[in-house]
Amino acid sequence: MASPQVKLAQALNVLKKLQGQGIVAIKSDQLTRSVKERLLKNGFLKEVMRGWYICSRPDEPIGESTAWYTSFWGFCADYCNARFGKEWCLTPEQSISLHVGNLTVPKQLLIRSPKGGNKPTKLLHDTSIFDARLNPPSKEDIVELEGLRAMSIPAALIACTPRQYTANPLDIRAAFSTITDVTDILRKLLEGNHTTIAGRIAGAFINIGRNDLAETIVETMNGIGHEISLVDPFKEQPPIEFGQKESSPTVNRLKLLWMKHREIIIEHFPEAPASITETDTYLNQLDELYTSDAYHSLSIEGYRVSEELINKVKDGNWSPDTSNEDREHRNALAARGYWEAFQAVKESIKKVLNQEDPGQVGRKDHPAWYRALFTPSVAAGIIKASDLAGYRNQAVYIRQSMHTPPKWDAVRELIPTLFELIENEEHPAVRIVLGHFIFVYIHPYMDGNGRTGRFLMNVMMAAGGYPWTIIPVEQRTEYMQALESASVNENILPFTQFLANLIASTKTKT
Numbered sequence: 001m002a003s004p005q006v007k008l009a010q011a012l013n014v015l016k017k018l019q020g021q022g023i024v025a026i027k028s029d030q031l032t033r034s035v036k037e038r039l040l041k042n043g044f045l046k047e048v049m050r051g052w053y054i055c056s057r058p059d060e061p062i063g064e065s066t067a068w069y070t071s072f073w074g075f076c077a078d079y080c081n082a083r084f085g086k087e088w089c090l091t092p093e094q095s096i097s098l099h100v101g102n103l104t105v106p107k108q109l110l111i112r113s114p115k116g117g118n119k120p121t122k123l124l125h126d127t128s129i130f131d132a133r134l135n136p137p138s139k140e141d142i143v144e145l146e147g148l149r150a151m152s153i154p155a156a157l158i159a160c161t162p163r164q165y166t167a168n169p170l171d172i173r174a175a176f177s178t179i180t181d182v183t184d185i186l187r188k189l190l191e192g193n194h195t196t197i198a199g200r201i202a203g204a205f206i207n208i209g210r211n212d213l214a215e216t217i218v219e220t221m222n223g224i225g226h227e228i229s230l231v232d233p234f235k236e237q238p239p240i241e242f243g244q245k246e247s248s249p250t251v252n253r254l255k256l257l258w259m260k261h262r263e264i265i266i267e268h269f270p271e272a273p274a275s276i277t278e279t280d281t282y283l284n285q286l287d288e289l290y291t292s293d294a295y296h297s298l299s300i301e302g303y304r305v306s307e308e309l310i311n312k313v314k315d316g317n318w319s320p321d322t323s324n325e326d327r328e329h330r331n332a333l334a335a336r337g338y339w340e341a342f343q344a345v346k347e348s349i350k351k352v353l354n355q356e357d358p359g360q361v362g363r364k365d366h367p368a369w370y371r372a373l374f375t376p377s378v379a380a381g382i383i384k385a386s387d388l389a390g391y392r393n394q395a396v397y398i399r400q401s402m403h404t405p406p407k408w409d410a411v412r413e414l415i416p417t418l419f420e421l422i423e424n425e426e427h428p429a430v431r432i433v434l435g436h437f438i439f440v441y442i443h444p445y446m447d448g449n450g451r452t453g454r455f456l457m458n459v460m461m462a463a464g465g466y467p468w469t470i471i472p473v474e475q476r477t478e479y480m481q482a483l484e485s486a487s488v489n490e491n492i493l494p495f496t497q498f499l500a501n502l503i504a505s506t507k508t509k510t
Contacts, residue, residue: 007034007038008038008042010035011034011035011038011039011044012039012044014031014032014035015035015039015044015045015055018030019055023078024054024055024071024074024075024077024078025048025052025053025054025074025075025076025077025078025079025082026045026052026053026054026055027051027052027053027082028051028052028053036053040053042058043056043057043058043059043060044056044057044058046067046068046124048068048075048123048124049121049122049123052075052079054067054068054071054075055067055071064399064400065124065125065400065402066397066399066400068123068124068125068127069105069125069397069400069401069402069404070397070404072105072127073103073105073146073147073148073404074146074147075123076109076129076148077146077147077148077149078147079129080111080113080129080131080148080149083113083115083131084113084115084116084131086149087113087114087115087136088111088112088113088115088116088131088136088149089111089112089113089136089137089142089149089150089151090109090110090111090112090148090149090150090151091110091111091112091132091151092151092155092156092157092159092160092164093110093156093160093164093167093168093171094106094109094110094111094150095145095150095151095152095153095156096153096156096157096160096168096171096172096175097168097171098145098146098148098150099145099150099153099156099175099178099249100171100174100175100178100249100250100252100253101249101250101253101406101407101410102171102253103146103403103404103405103406103407104402104403104404104487104488105127105402105403105404105488106127107126107127107128108120108127108128108129108130109127109128109129109130110130110132111129111130111131111132112131112132112134112135112136113131113132113133113134113136114133114134114135114136115131115133116131116132116133116134117131117133118131118132118133119131136149136151137151137155137159141154141155141188142155152184153175153178153179154179154184154185154188155188156175157172157175157176157185157201157204158185158188158189158192158194158197158201160172162200162233165200165204165233165234165235166233166234166235169234169238170253170256170257170260170490171253172204172234173204173207173208173234173238173242173252173256174249174250174252174253174256175249176204176205176208176210177208177242177249177252178248178249179205179210179213180213181213182205182213182216182217185201185217186216186217186220186221189201189217189221190220190221190224190226193226195221195226195227195228196228196229198217198218198221198226198228199228199229199230199231200231200233201217202214202217202218202228202230203230203231203232203233204232204233204234205217206230206232207232207233207234207237207238208238208242209238209241209242210242214230218230238256239256239259239260240252240255240256240259248410248413250406250410250413250414251413251414251417254414254417254418254421254438255417255421257438257490258421258425258430258434258438260490261430261433261434261486261492262425262427262430262434264492264493264496265427265429265430265433265434265492265496266427266429266430268493268496268497268500269429269432269433269496269499269500270429270500270503270504272428272429272464272465272466273465273466274465275465276353276462276465279350279353279354282349282353282462283346283349283350285467285468286342286346286349286468289468289470290314290339290342291307291310291311291314292470293342293468293470294310294335294338294339294342295307295310295473296470296471296472296473297338297450297451297454297470297471298310298331298334298335298338298451299473299476300450300471300473300476300479301334301450301451303330303331303334303335304327304328304331305331305334305335309331309332309335310335310338310339313332313335313336313339314335314339329380330377330382333376333377333380333382334373336376337372337373337374337375337376337377338373338451340372340373340375340376341369341370341372341373341451341455343372344365344368344369344372345365345369345455345458345459347365348361348362348365348369348459349458349459349462351365352459352462352463353462353463357423358422358431358459358460358463359419359420359421359422359423359424359425359431360419360423361459362419362422362435362456362459362460363416363419363422363423365459366452366455366456367390369452369455370388370445370448370452371388373448373451373452374387374388374447374448375388387446391408391411391412391415391444391445392408392411392443392444392445392446393408394408394446395407395408396408396443396446398443400480401480401484401487401488402484402487402488403441403484403487403488405441405442405443406442406443411442411443411444414442414444415442415444418435418438418439418442421434421438422434422435422460428460428463428464428465428466429464431460431463431464432457432460432461432464432466432499433492433495433496433499434492435453435456435457435460436453436454436456436457436460436499437453437483437486437487437492437495439452439453439456440453440483441486441487454471457469457499466503467503467506468506469499469502469503469506470502470506471502475498478498479498481494482494482495482497482498483495
């Protein structure tokens with residue numbers, strides 16, 4: 001009779017085969033009862049609803065949401081395909097969000113299907129699917145995104161209601177900005193005799209500065225007897241200028257996000273103090289803060305470090321041990337990497353205090369900060385040198401967050417856009433808050449994004465005359481919740497106020 005360990009290994013092989021087929025939503029009938037029970041008991045399987053499961057990790061704490069959020073899109077695709085076959089698609093607004101790179105997990109995923117029950121299906125962590133009994137568009141108007149059946153951009157824009165334009169102008173404007181030819185839109189408008197919608201679509205193009213496309217719609221519709229009235233569905237002008245050429249929707253969305261947030265930040269952030277004139281004094285203060293800063297920043301990321309360990313590796317009483325890979329050694333490697341990165345950041349601060357452009361400094365220097373964080377791990381043989389070559393080349397997820405960072409290929413255009421926005425930004429508070437937030441929102445690296453984001457924040461602090469600001473590990477929950485609010489709800493106020501309070505506290509102490 002096989003031992004429990006052998007039986008578990010056999011069960012894991014079954015699970016591995018399902019994963020190899022790209023299956024995320026696992027149905028009961030895909031597993032034998034004994035295999036299912038063994039995987040559940042050992043934490044390799046998690047029940048989403050009766051008869052449906054996802055893979056999980058045995059070390060994931062009870063109530064942890066990470067496995068679910070990382071599986072959400074794949075699970076919903078598998079589940080809807082199993083229930084509805086090919087007779088379903090996402091609603092217009094959800095389709096548009098995916099088209100423009102907004103992968104935030106929604107509280108309720110809305111789909112259309114003639115087989116829908118017009119009721120929600122409860123999922124994990126207060127999420128659900130609502131299947132409305134509505135026909136999806138024709139086959140040629142459906143595309144696959146993240147494994148999900150979504151409406152094409154022309155079909156989705158035509159199907160959007162007026163309320164959706166004002167409820168989510170950021171994503172919808174980004175979608176409109178991708179269109180350089182209105183042939184497909186016009187065909188659908190004419191086929192459906194959509195005169196009211198044509199006026200709304202043309203008004204939206206005028207809103208983003210594409211008068212030429214609006215004129216084509218108006219002239220074509222009027223020319224065959226459909227008189228239309230122009231209506232601006234957005235009600236207000238966009239905060240950025242859109243170019244005449246097709247532009248990446250993820251880039252335009254990032255620019256819109258920046259402009260949406262900046263006035264709120266300016267209103268609620270403390271005024272910039274006088275410029276820092278004593279460079280040496282400021283840098284000496286950083287040396288005094290180093291131990292505390294390293295302790296809190298590393299602790300936020302889950303490393304267990306003490307002041308003794310931090311000072312030990314700082315003073316050079318440390319060398320990489322390629323034979324030791326235990327947790328304590330990894331903590332030491334992280335502490336040494338933080339010390340080396342801190343020295344690189346100090347050099348960047350010297351530049352901005354000498355009046356170099358902070359955006360250009362951040363653009364040029366942030367890869368060096370990142371490399372320094374992990375150089376000791378390369379020396380110890382824990383990671384490969386090639387892992388430090390640049391930005392990530394695969395998907396990454398943030399623990400317990402409904403925010404899914406942009407796809408890896410989008411990072412290559414989003415990070416340059418971020419630093420372009422920083423360079424063009426006049427207000428130091430905006431550079432501080434959005435420099436940090438958007439960097440971690442993009443999540444350009446597989447690891448070290450939080451530490452690098454806080455380094456970027458403090459370089460912008462120095463450029464604006466603010467003191468180096470430590471985010472205490474005791475306030476980690478508030479810090480993460482504020483970032484989550486900005487990422488998921490597009491509400492930057494909690495994060496702005498969080499940093500403003502820290503600056504006030506820092507000034508009081510000094």
